[in-house]
Amino acid sequence: MMDVGGQLVAVGAGQTFDVQAPPQGGYVLYVGVRARNLDPCGVMLRGQLLDATSGAAASDLDGRKADLHPTGDGWWAPDVSDPFDVPNVPTCPDYTGGTALGRPLLARVQLTDRAGRTATATSPSLQLDCPRDACYADCRCRCAADYDAQSCEHLDGGVCLR
Amino acid sequence: MISRALRLAAFAPLLLAGCPGPAATPDVQLAAPPAGQGFQLASDSFDVPSGIETQRCYFYQVPDLDHGQPVWVHRVVAAQNPGSHHLSVFRVKTIVNLAPTPDGSPVVDGECFNSGNWADWPLVTNLQNSTPADDVNDWTLPDGVAHKFMPGELLMLQIHYVNATTQKTPGRGHGIVNFWTVDASKVTAELGTVFATDQQIRVCPGDVDKTFETTCTFAKTPVTIVGANGHFHSRGRKFEICSYDKTTGAVSAPFYTSTQWDDPPFLQDLAVTIPANGGIDWRCTYDYARPAAACVSGDGKNDCVPVTNGCDTSATSSCCINFGGHVEMQEHCNAFIYYYPKQENASCF
Numbered sequence: 436m437m438d439v440g441g442q443l444v445a446v447g448a449g450q451t452f453d454v455q456a457p458p459q460g461g462y463v464l465y466v467g468v469r470a471r472n473l474d475p476c477g478v479m480l481r482g483q484l485l486d487a488t489s490g491a492a493a494s495d496l497d498g499r500k501a502d503l504h505p506t507g508d509g510w511w512a513p514d515v516s517d518p519f520d521v522p523n524v525p526t527c528p529d530y531t532g533g534t535a536l537g538r539p540l541l542a543r544v545q546l547t548d549r550a551g552r553t554a555t556a557t558s559p560s561l562q563l564d565c566p567r568d569a570c571y572a573d574c575r576c577r578c579a580a581d582y583d584a585q586s587c588e589h590l591d592g593g594v595c596l597r
Numbered sequence: 598m599i600s601r602a603l604r605l606a607a608f609a610p611l612l613l614a615g616c617p618g619p620a621a622t623p624d625v626q627l628a629a630p631p632a633g634q635g636f637q638l639a640s641d642s643f644d645v646p647s648g649i650e651t652q653r654c655y656f657y658q659v660p661d662l663d664h665g666q667p668v669w670v671h672r673v674v675a676a677q678n679p680g681s682h683h684l685s686v687f688r689v690k691t692i693v694n695l696a697p698t699p700d701g702s703p704v705v706d707g708e709c710f711n712s713g714n715w716a717d718w719p720l721v722t723n724l725q726n727s728t729p730a731d732d733v734n735d736w737t738l739p740d741g742v743a744h745k746f747m748p749g750e751l752l753m754l755q756i757h758y759v760n761a762t763t764q765k766t767p768g769r770g771h772g773i774v775n776f777w778t779v780d781a782s783k784v785t786a787e788l789g790t791v792f793a794t795d796q797q798i799r800v801c802p803g804d805v806d807k808t809f810e811t812t813c814t815f816a817k818t819p820v821t822i823v824g825a826n827g828h829f830h831s832r833g834r835k836f837e838i839c840s841y842d843k844t845t846g847a848v849s850a851p852f853y854t855s856t857q858w859d860d861p862p863f864l865q866d867l868a869v870t871i872p873a874n875g876g877i878d879w880r881c882t883y884d885y886a887r888p889a890a891a892c893v894s895g896d897g898k899n900d901c902v903p904v905t906n907g908c909d910t911s912a913t914s915s916c917c918i919n920f921g922g923h924v925e926m927q928e929h930c931n932a933f934i935y936y937y938p939k940q941e942n943a944s945c946f
Binding site for chain 2: 477
């Protein structure tokens with residue numbers, strides 16, 4: 436998981452992560468993975484959140500091809516300082532009425548290398564929250580169940596319009 | 598007062614244009630629907646000089662055709678002069694930095710290029726035809742399906758022309774859209790649309806098979822997709838759209854594939870069933886040949902991460918291209934979806 440400081444951090448069971456506001460709008464979670472014994476060039480990374488209880492999808496998925504880089508200990512990982520190279524899992528809003536906040540979730544990353552070999556990594560259970568910044572109210576509104584776009588307009592004085 | 602000003606705006610550009618002189622190719626013609634049978638939106642006819650890329654935004658209000666009752670549109674005919682990069686119509690929602698001008702003139706370039714200005718403006722229709730032999734698109738929706746407009750509703754027509762390296766405009770820029778109405782008694786379902794735009798994309802010189810994929814779940818109840826097209830720029834090699842079932846995670850085989858970036862297919866006879874809690878999965882794949890000459894960074898930042906992992910030691914790590922509407926220096930990965938019955942407006946990015 437990429438934290439708000441842009442660092443790749445391992446997920447501890449029960450840990451809470453803040454969703455992040457990307458340039459494209461809405462709120463996302465940046466997810467990564469460490470891997471080895473694969474072709475590190477042009478790897479397709481697909482990330483998605485799952486409900487920890489049912490295993491059902493709890494978000495849309497995002498995938499992108501990226502090159503992995505050596506981490507110095509025999510593993511390879513995407514460059515997490517570069518949000519173009521890690522899945523931007525679309526977390527909010529949820530147009531089907533659900534919410535990713537306040538429930539146990541799993542982050543799943545599926546990796547496929549150029550030879551077509553596929554591996555999947557699933558995190559321990561985690562929870563999501565909104566960052567306690569100037570856009571907190573906007574985030575809570577856009578991440579709420581039964582999202583209503585109109586009710587979220589002009590919150591926070593409009594500084595969080597996206 | 599606003600209504601009058603905007604109505605005037607529909608005609609003023611034609612008057613202000615005066616005598617534009619002989620055109621290299623004549624402007625496309627499309628007679629407006631007769632009174633009571635619909636309405637027409639049109640841009641003015643404008644010059645697109647060599648080396649220029651221009652995007653114009655025009656604002657109009659939906660006329661009152663039936664004493665304040667909803668206007669149901671069953672057929673959309675759109676036409677544009679050859680060379681167009683795109684023509685799109687949106688319903689105006691949140692105003693950020695793009696709005697009707699006091700004198701009704703179009704917004705030219707500037708804020709008309711900033712997609713954040715219409716982030717929550719639902720798509721009405723779009724067209725990407727660019728060749729002379731294919732300059733009109735006539736689409737009658739399936740029986741019983743229609744767009745619903747309210748009299749006075751604000752619409753924005755956006756038209757984009759390029760006369761530069763990647764695309765040429767042989768004549769002038771011009772676009773027209775006719776909306777043909779249908780009696781309300783014949784409507785059984787309102788048409789819905791999705792404008793899904795994957796904005797966190799970057800393609801660098803030397804990239805081959807660079808792929809971005811994302812899903813957009815918008816269906817609370819089952820829907821049927823009747824039309825679709827994809828949009829990217831000159832590095833785009835393949836655009837695919839599939840149905841997606843979020844409940845099971847199933848992604849179908851593509852129901853839409855485009856390999857022609859400057860005149861992509863617009864499928865209008867689809868009947869793709871999307872289950873409840875479903876939507877689309879769309880993917881854009883790019884090849885970006887390394888420029889032979891020195892290039893200018895597409896995003897103005899020249900901020901690509903140097904290649905240090907041995908994947909391509911000869912790769913040029915500068916001059917990467919990011920998301921944006923400028924054809925020459927930016928890329929897109931936009932899916933236009935038309936379906937029924939209409940769901941809540943969804944903005945997927």
